[in-house]
Amino acid sequence: MKILVVDDYPTMRRIVRNLLDQIGFKDVEEAGNGAEALEKIKVSRYDLVISDWNMEPMTGLELLKEVRGDANLSRMPFIMVTAESKTENVIAAKQAGASQYIVKPFTAETLKAKIASVVG
Amino acid sequence: MAEHPKVRATPTLQSGLARIAGQAAAISSEVERLLGLDGRRLDGAGEDGIGEDGADERLRQAFGEMQAMSKLLAETRAEVVGLSPPSGELGDTLDAVIGDTEGAALEILRQAERAQAAAARLHAGTSADTTADLAEVDEAATAIVLACAFQDLTGQRVRKVLSTLRQVEARVAALVALLGIGPEEGGTLLRAAPSRPDAHLLNGPSTAAQGGLGQSAVDDLFG
Numbered sequence: 001m002k003i004l005v006v007d008d009y010p011t012m013r014r015i016v017r018n019l020l021d022q023i024g025f026k027d028v029e030e031a032g033n034g035a036e037a038l039e040k041i042k043v044s045r046y047d048l049v050i051s052d053w054n055m056e057p058m059t060g061l062e063l064l065k066e067v068r069g070d071a072n073l074s075r076m077p078f079i080m081v082t083a084e085s086k087t088e089n090v091i092a093a094k095q096a097g098a099s100q101y102i103v104k105p106f107t108a109e110t111l112k113a114k115i116a117s118v119v120g
Numbered sequence: 121m122a123e124h125p126k127v128r129a130t131p132t133l134q135s136g137l138a139r140i141a142g143q144a145a146a147i148s149s150e151v152e153r154l155l156g157l158d159g160r161r162l163d164g165a166g167e168d169g170i171g172e173d174g175a176d177e178r179l180r181q182a183f184g185e186m187q188a189m190s191k192l193l194a195e196t197r198a199e200v201v202g203l204s205p206p207s208g209e210l211g212d213t214l215d216a217v218i219g220d221t222e223g224a225a226l227e228i229l230r231q232a233e234r235a236q237a238a239a240a241r242l243h244a245g246t247s248a249d250t251t252a253d254l255a256e257v258d259e260a261a262t263a264i265v266l267a268c269a270f271q272d273l274t275g276q277r278v279r280k281v282l283s284t285l286r287q288v289e290a291r292v293a294a295l296v297a298l299l300g301i302g303p304e305e306g307g308t309l310l311r312a313a314p315s316r317p318d319a320h321l322l323n324g325p326s327t328a329a330q331g332g333l334g335q336s337a338v339d340d341l342f343g
Contacts, residue, residue: 083325
């Protein structure tokens with residue numbers, strides 16, 4: 001399974017990549033923001049996107065809306081992993097079509113459970 | 121170190137404050153000059169025929185209002201001058217915090233991955249030298265402990281920034297009170313124009329007291 005990890009902090013990308021490796025997912029690519037991720041998604045096929053929200057120049061929510069608005073990508077599993085933990089954020093992400101929502105900081109078990117729930 | 125988009129420096133703040141302070145000083149000087157003129161006119165009011173009761177009273181009222189305006193401008197200028205943080209200091213300190221935390225996190229990750237690799241070799245029975253791999257895990261653990269010393273440095277730096285921000289906060293409150301700005305008007309003035317559709321949702325990390333949800337509450341909402 002090919003996974004795209006999107007976060008503007010290299011540290012967080014490395015943490016997620018490490019956890020994914022521990023879970024057993026080896027085919028992982030990275031992007032530093034929503035715009036960079038969108039370019040990659042339009043060129044390569046990914047089975048799952050794990051994205052931060054608060055990034056420049058394109059946020060994770062904007063990326064999610066772009067993905068859901070594209071007929072070719074609209075069914076792609078998309079997990080939001082973010083420090084934005086207010087009710088309004090969770091509702092906005094759900095309405096935009098997020099498959100799951102993980103609040104930072106999170107555990108390996110949470111990441112594993114959410115991935116399992118969206119990709120089976 | 122490159123500025124991170126999540127920690128914005130405000131390069132225009134100081135120049136803006138300096139400009140406001142300069143304008144307040146210029147207006148204050150102008151009012152002082154006019155006060156001098158009006159004072160002379162008041163002194164000689166009876167000599168040139170404008171010393172009639174109505175005109176004289178209006179002149180006195182104008183003089184009083186200009187004095188009050190001058191005092192207000194002088195106080196405003198003092199508050200604005202006090203509001204200016206030391207040049208570049210806050211941004212530099214926060215940049216250093218980002219650098220410290222990023223450096224420590226990368227070091228901790230590097231050492232953890234080193235330990236994981238050694239442990240994986242030991243688990244799989246592929247270790248060429250079990251004693252060396254056990255030492256590798258031990259050394260990595262020690263390095264992780266040492267890397268956590270960043271918290272002492274960042275804690276001191278953040279406390280320093282907090283202290284300055286509290287001083288600025290008190291000054292802003294004094295300035296708002298001085299200018300008689302109400303809560304609604306102040307909110308309108310200070311609210312930045314949203315730069316993106318989800319700008320109102322970019323709150324950053326929130327504590328429970330600030331309305332932040334834990335994972336189980338998020339799961340309940342996500343249903």
